[in-house]
Amino acid sequence: MSEVDQDRRKFIGTGAAALAGITIVPGVMLYDVAHGRAPEEAVTNKIRWGMLVDTTKCATGCNDCVTACNKENGLSGGTKETDSQWIRKVELKDLRGGLIHSLPMMCQHCEEPPCVDVCPTGASFKRADGIVLVDRHICIGCRYCMMACPYKARSFVHEELTTQVPDVPRGKGCVESCTFCVQRVDKGQTTACVEACSNAGHNALLFGDLNDANSEISKRIATVATKEVRADLGLNTGVRYQGI
Amino acid sequence: MTSLTKLLTWKLGVVIGALLMVSAVAIASSDDDEAPSGRTPKPVIEHGKGDKCVEDEAYMRRNHMKLLMHQRDNTVHNGIRTTKYSLKQCIDCHASQKTGSVIASDENFCVSCHTYAAVKIDCFECHSGKPKAAAAPAAAYFHPIVAPSAKDNQAPANHGLVFGTRPQMAAGSVGITSAGASK
Numbered sequence: 143m144s145e146v147d148q149d150r151r152k153f154i155g156t157g158a159a160a161l162a163g164i165t166i167v168p169g170v171m172l173y174d175v176a177h178g179r180a181p182e183e184a185v186t187n188k189i190r191w192g193m194l195v196d197t198t199k200c201a202t203g204c205n206d207c208v209t210a211c212n213k214e215n216g217l218s219g220g221t222k223e224t225d226s227q228w229i230r231k232v233e234l235k236d237l238r239g240g241l242i243h244s245l246p247m248m249c250q251h252c253e254e255p256p257c258v259d260v261c262p263t264g265a266s267f268k269r270a271d272g273i274v275l276v277d278r279h280i281c282i283g284c285r286y287c288m289m290a291c292p293y294k295a296r297s298f299v300h301e302e303l304t305t306q307v308p309d310v311p312r313g314k315g316c317v318e319s320c321t322f323c324v325q326r327v328d329k330g331q332t333t334a335c336v337e338a339c340s341n342a343g344h345n346a347l348l349f350g351d352l353n354d355a356n357s358e359i360s361k362r363i364a365t366v367a368t369k370e371v372r373a374d375l376g377l378n379t380g381v382r383y384q385g386i
Numbered sequence: 387m388t389s390l391t392k393l394l395t396w397k398l399g400v401v402i403g404a405l406l407m408v409s410a411v412a413i414a415s416s417d418d419d420e421a422p423s424g425r426t427p428k429p430v431i432e433h434g435k436g437d438k439c440v441e442d443e444a445y446m447r448r449n450h451m452k453l454l455m456h457q458r459d460n461t462v463h464n465g466i467r468t469t470k471y472s473l474k475q476c477i478d479c480h481a482s483q484k485t486g487s488v489i490a491s492d493e494n495f496c497v498s499c500h501t502y503a504a505v506k507i508d509c510f511e512c513h514s515g516k517p518k519a520a521a522a523p524a525a526a527y528f529h530p531i532v533a534p535s536a537k538d539n540q541a542p543a544n545h546g547l548v549f550g551t552r553p554q555m556a557a558g559s560v561g562i563t564s565a566g567a568s569k
Contacts, residue, residue, distance in 0.1 A: 181467045181469070182466060183466070184460075184464035184466055185464055185465040267463065269463065270464075271465070275462070277462050277463065279458060279462070306513065306514040307514065307518075308474055308513075308514045308517060308518040309474075311512040311514070312512055313511045313512030316512070328465050328467050329467075
């Protein structure tokens with residue numbers, strides 16, 4: 143009689159433990175935890191964020207990624223030399239064959255970023271997960287990083303701003319550039335440009351973890367020929383281009 | 387020559403007298419304006435959403451800048467986005483009911499105190515003084531006291547901060563904190 147009770151107890155105990163494993167807190171499931179990061183958890187170098195641009199799908203004349211970026215980050219959308227542009231559409235034409243490629247150009251989130259090398263204050267830095275950022279609290283606006291960047295990815299804010307988005311503080315006297323929408327990535331979302339591109343049905347942009355062999359971006363890079371822009375500089379960029 | 391000097395002195399006396407009278411009247415009238423708030427002007431403190439702040443009021447008055455500084459580095463460099471000490475969360479609660487901002491008018495939360503204390507803040511040269519439009523999920527809008535996340539709740543006694551204070555400052559803050567706690 144007592145043996146039967148013991149077995150029953152064990153069974154119930156194991157069942158309860160299994161249940162507790164699946165559901166940590168009501169509404170928070172294990173499969174979600176594996177995807178995102180808890181707010182109090184610091185970023186680690188286990189992840190390296192990267193982007194793949196498929197120039198064969200990127201539509202000429204489409205500007206959706208730029209518009210989405212401007213909206214998400216509160217940029218004016220102006221294209222003057224003094225306006226901030228975090229992402230630009232570039233058209234490449236093969237002069238012999240006449241083929242036109244359209245592609246977005248932005249901060250390439252290098253593994254060895256020249257902007258970080260030259261920064262005299264440590265404001266330009268690479269986060270553990272590979273996102274290259276400017277700490278505007280430390281930036282003195284010297285613009286060395288703008289000169290060092292081979293991709294012309296950084297902009298300087300020349301005038302006082304009043305239209306900042308709460309998630310993206312930015313202001314006069316600081317250098318800034320694409321942040322891979324860090325405020326979204328920290329919440330487990332993808333970047334605004336990638337979202338806009340897939341909403342437009344082009345699916346030319348793919349964002350993901352380059353360190354995870356099972357991520358879609360890693361699989362694509364392993365199977366399709368992709369290029370770094372100015373690979374000769376040996377910067378190991380986080381943004382790669384397919385079809386150029 | 388002497389009569390001219392006399393005349394000048396006389397005229398000068400009248401002018402000075404008139405000026406004194408005008409300034410006396412001005413001082414009297416300004417005294418009248420300030421009479422309702424007592425002898426000492428006080429900052430306007432607009433009450434935010436919720437019953438209480440993330441820490442004791444006295445502690446926050448003295449140390450909010452340290453909490454914000456600590457949180458800012460954690461957020462920018464380590465991607466830690468807990469809401470308890472984040473500037474965004476401060477703004478969410480303390481934005482004025484009238485202007486929807488903490489900086490739009492002289493009576494708004496941040497400005498009124500900082501004007502009173504004559505301390506210039508440059509947070510809002512970059513940061514928006516308004517909370518994000520209510521597009522986010524409702525859960526994100528709970529005050530941290532109402533729905534604290536597990537980690538936020540277990541804040542250590544030193545509020546997760548390691549900062550050096552001069553002995554006299556520390557003594558002063560202890561005095562104020564205990565006074566705040568006793569009331």
